[in-house]
Amino acid sequence: MPKIVDHEQRRGELVEATLRIIVDQGLSGATMRDIAAEAGFANGAIKSYFASKSDLLAATYLFVFEATNRRVELSTAHLRGIAALRAFAHEVLPVTPELHDEARVVLSLLAEVAQSPDHARTTRATMVLWRTWILDWLRQARDDGELAAEVVIEPAADVLLTYLLGAQTSAIIGGETFDFAGFRGQLDYVIARLADDHDHSVGKS
Amino acid sequence: MPKIVDHEQRRGELVEATLRIIVDQGLSGATMRDIAAEAGFANGAIKSYFASKSDLLAATYLFVFEATNRRVELSTAHLRGIAALRAFAHEVLPVTPELHDEARVVLSLLAEVAQSPDHARTTRATMVLWRTWILDWLRQARDDGELAAEVVIEPAADVLLTYLLGAQTSAIIGGETFDFAGFRGQLDYVIARLADDHDHSVGKS
Numbered sequence: 001m002p003k004i005v006d007h008e009q010r011r012g013e014l015v016e017a018t019l020r021i022i023v024d025q026g027l028s029g030a031t032m033r034d035i036a037a038e039a040g041f042a043n044g045a046i047k048s049y050f051a052s053k054s055d056l057l058a059a060t061y062l063f064v065f066e067a068t069n070r071r072v073e074l075s076t077a078h079l080r081g082i083a084a085l086r087a088f089a090h091e092v093l094p095v096t097p098e099l100h101d102e103a104r105v106v107l108s109l110l111a112e113v114a115q116s117p118d119h120a121r122t123t124r125a126t127m128v129l130w131r132t133w134i135l136d137w138l139r140q141a142r143d144d145g146e147l148a149a150e151v152v153i154e155p156a157a158d159v160l161l162t163y164l165l166g167a168q169t170s171a172i173i174g175g176e177t178f179d180f181a182g183f184r185g186q187l188d189y190v191i192a193r194l195a196d197d198h199d200h201s202v203g204k205s
Numbered sequence: 206m207p208k209i210v211d212h213e214q215r216r217g218e219l220v221e222a223t224l225r226i227i228v229d230q231g232l233s234g235a236t237m238r239d240i241a242a243e244a245g246f247a248n249g250a251i252k253s254y255f256a257s258k259s260d261l262l263a264a265t266y267l268f269v270f271e272a273t274n275r276r277v278e279l280s281t282a283h284l285r286g287i288a289a290l291r292a293f294a295h296e297v298l299p300v301t302p303e304l305h306d307e308a309r310v311v312l313s314l315l316a317e318v319a320q321s322p323d324h325a326r327t328t329r330a331t332m333v334l335w336r337t338w339i340l341d342w343l344r345q346a347r348d349d350g351e352l353a354a355e356v357v358i359e360p361a362a363d364v365l366l367t368y369l370l371g372a373q374t375s376a377i378i379g380g381e382t383f384d385f386a387g388f389r390g391q392l393d394y395v396i397a398r399l400a401d402d403h404d405h406s407v408g409k410s
Contacts, residue, residue, distance in 0.1 A: 026320025111316025115231025166371025
């Protein structure tokens with residue numbers, strides 16, 4: 001078994017080196033040689049772990065999605081309805097420096113998605129998973145009487161999912177209202193429009 | 206003057222060839238030589254029109270944004286408030302095959318944005334313009350009494366803009382609810398939640 005562990009660990013080191021390169025300089029100029037150097041590997045050695053740059057990228061994007069999904073599962077484990085939805089969105093929206101770096105990685109993935117059916121499939125699997133989660137939380141919110149009456153669950157889920165994807169882009173394009181505080185404010189607004197606040201409010205001061 | 210006209214026309218032909226290549230096969234494998242061939246140019250000739258692939262890409266993205274903005278200006282010329290907002294979103298959302306192709310071009314641009322401050326600046330200028338339009342239309346809707354009371358204009362504009370950016374992505378990732386009909390349904394829902402329909406409705410049947 002040690003050999004397999006070692007192999008997985010080396011692949012992990014190469015994935016992490018790829019992530020650092022995307023964040024620091026972008027992928028377009030980066031070669032397998034650059035990635036090997038960043039990871040401290042001899043140039044030839046990288047081929048034992050990934051047959052091509054495309055394979056390495058696919059593993060890198062899978063790593064990012066799996067890390068996000070693990071974070072979401074942790075932060076929503078004891079929540080349901082609107083509270084779970086808010087916790088989820090907070091893990092995906094670029095509201096911290098780490099998540100802003102992740103947005104840059106996601107954006108470079110999206111370019112691959114535009115060009116490769118394989119990458120599109122990986123991404124679609126995560127999007128289908130996220131959509132299922134969002135639908136479940138919206139239905140729980142409806143069951144618990146915390147969803148605004150005007151919310152229609154299916155389009156609301158698709159619009160929210162598309163907004164969260166778009167936030168990876170608007171964070172990198174930038175602009176004054178797309179900083180950490182801006183996204184937190186947008187999230188508060190999105191949640192407020194989903195939640196049935198105005199009817200049950202304790203009183204507007 | 207004929208020489209300048211000719212020069213601009215040749216640049217336009219190269220931009221159109223680049224667009225076709227992005228739609229058909231993606232940019233990642235495409236060289237300046239491929240683009241020259243697609244446009245029917247000798248390989249060396251392209252350098253008289255664009256010094257680098259990056260320059261050609263910048264011109265291509267500018268072309269796409271300008272074409273979109275012209276379409277928006279035409280379709281919103283005699284509209285204000287919610288009607289203008291709906292017409293604008295309909296020009297930007299991937300609700301037709303042509304706009305779906307455009308989404309693929311926008312997505313390949315976004316990868317460049319992730320890696321190049323120059324491309325980010327061009328894109329940011331368009332996003333700032335769109336944000337100004339959206340803010341103006343939302344304010345008109347409020348003035349005309351057609352905006353739902355719960356809408357807060359600034360975050361509503363940022364969320365809508367981010368949703369429209371995200372739609373370029375979700376269209377290409379795909380999935381059953383992100384087809385033309387899906388986006389039209391989402392747009393109807395987004396507009397319904399912005400508009401003050403429920404108070405002034407002619408009666409729910």
